[in-house]
Amino acid sequence: MGFSVEVLAKIAIELQRDIGHQDRFARLIATLRQALGCDASALLRYEAHQFIPLAIDGLAQDVLGRRFALAGHPRLEAIARAGDVVRFPADSDLPDPYDGLIPGQESLKVHACVGLPLFAGQNLIGALTLDGMSADRFDNFSDEELRLIAALVAGALNNALLIAQLESQNVLPGENNGYGQAPGQEMIGLSESMVQLKKEIAIVAASDLNVLIGGETGTGKELVAKAIHEGSARAASPLVYLNCAALPESVAESELFGHVKGAFTGAISHRSGKFEMADNGTLFLDEIGELSLALQAKLLRVLQYGDIQRVGDDRSLRVNVRVLAATNRDLREEVLAGRFRADLFHRLSVFPLSVPPLRERGDDVVLLAGYFCEQCRVRFGLAQVVLSPGARAHLAGYGWPGNVRELEHAIHRAVVLARATTTGDDVVLEAKHFTLHDQPAPVTSVALPPDNTNLREATGRFQREMITRALAQSEGNWAASARRLETDVAHLHRLAQRLGLKA
Structure with missing residues (x-):
């Protein structure tokens, strides 16, 4: 019993209907699951030796945030290399990337598993994975029928990726990165606020405007700066980073503009500053609200005229630098308080971006948790790092005052704790492995030192x-x-x- 004409027609219609819509892949996966009788299915995009989930059905929600590197997942590597339908033996020894990630199924030791690589011409662009709990679930479908499904899905996926590239003004596949960001530098999130932020990044990246990136500590402002640089015409030139908060006042000017030999005690040679290092590229000034007013004035001059002076040098140097600045302060309030120059603020905030706090990003918390779980799995050489339903609920209900950075540290801590009480390479994170407190405990008393302490x-x-x-x-x-x-x-x-x- 294969596919009827009606089923194939329904799949084809689902694939082409609202191809630019956010949930197009979710609808497709749901249709395929019903037609094939899958217990779980996933549509994955291929990029930079890894598979990135676009839509899932029958799998835990955090799978959408995971990134599956081929080197760590033999089944997915086999699908990527096959060039045709892959049917894994029901008792295959190859570990399944979704083991522990199908709700209600603790283990996938014996099950039906099919992988369909998706191609655009000769280029691998994705994969469709199908899992069934009974070993003979897909025996009624011929390879030819599954190839037809793969061809339909591949065409729809390629069209959708091209539409996404056009919307974000990116280059076509095969040139530069094409779609998305490099592994480890990706902004994970499907919430409305993150989708909007990514659209704004795509718009401003193509320009050469200076950008002010606002947001609380730990929200990922540095990732936004990297995304802007990588999407700009300056991507082949350096992105230079400077944390203004970590700069002692005595060396801040030298760090920014450089110095000549003998300019001050300890200046034993000429030294280039960050602006020179970033010439023809991008300079990212983190925590810019911490710069002194004197340095703000000198920074403003560079933005206005494009020239710098090394400390101790009378000559000016021309530089061509795009400045991206980040702050967790409200710079408008800082301007009113006289701690930040109004003219510099207006020069920097031609196109302001605001990175939303994690507590306002809804289900992104679980996606990010899955992303960090997969990172920990690779880092510690584990077979699986899985979130229990209780752990997911625990993470989703917390306020995350430290934002994404706090979530990352919480996952890493939980994995270390869980490993200490687990035998084997399969780690399940429970709610008890997370010690989360929205506010630090108040200090109720101060212990006095010994009597002989001055x-x-x-x-x-x-x-x-x-x-x-x-x-x-x-x-x-x-x-x-x-x-x-x-x-x-x-x-x-x-x-x-x-x-x-x-x-």
Whole structure:
């Protein structure tokens, strides 16, 4: 019993209907699952030696956030190399990438599994995977029928990817990256706010405008900057990074503009600054709100006239640099308070972007959790890292004040804890492996030091504890720690150095 003409017609219609719509692939997968009697199916896009899920049915939601590198998944590698329908033996020894990821099925030791590679001409563009819990689920379908399904799906996938490229003004496949970002630099998320952000990135990347990227600590502002650079005409030139919050005032100007030999004590040779390093490329200034007013004035001059002066040099150098700046402060308030120059703010914020906090991104939390689970699986050499339903609910219900960075650290911690109590290479993360607290516990009392401690020692000890705690709560970010402690970041750096907390 194969496909009827009616079923094939329905599949073809589903494939072409609203091909530019967000849920087109989800509808297709649902249709195929019904027609083939699958218990689970997935449509995957191929890029840079990995498969990226576009739509799933019958699989855990976090699969959509996972990235399946061929090197770590033998079945997917076999599908990518086959060039034709792949039917895996029901008792195949090759580990299944979805083991533990089909709700209600703890193991996929014996099951039917079919893989259909998808091609555009000679180029592999994706794969369709079909799983059935009974070993003979797909025996009634001939290879010829499955090839027909693969051809229909491949055509629809190729058209959809071309539409996506045109919408984002990207190049066609085979040139540059074509579609998406490099592994490890991808912005994971299907929420409305993230879809909108990606559209805005695609628009501004093609221009040469300076961009101000706003958002809370840990939301992924650096990834936004990388995406803008990679989508711009400057992509072949360097993207240079500078964290303004980590710059002591004494060396900040030299870091930005360079210096000549003898400009100051310790300047034993000429040194290029970040602007020179980024010539013809992009300079990403993180935490720009931490720059002093004097440096803001010099930065404004570069943006206005395109020339810089090394410290100690009378000559000017011409540079061609696009500046992307990021901040977790409200720079409008900083301008009103006199801590940030209004003219620099307006120069930078021609096209402002706002990265949404994780608590406003809905189901993206679970997708990101799946992404980090797969990263941990590879890093620790595990067979599987799976989230239990309780763990998914636990993560989805938390407020994530530290945003994506906090989620990443929470997953890594949970994997380490789970491994300590697990035998074998299959790790299941439970809610108990996560210790999440929206707010740090209040300090109700301060323990007094011993009687023989003088005031200076006691003060130093207390300051060390306060700074250490603020750093822990701010994921090691000095600027955020300074705001928690309501002090100037430069003063905090000096104090931490005096107390022996930094070299």
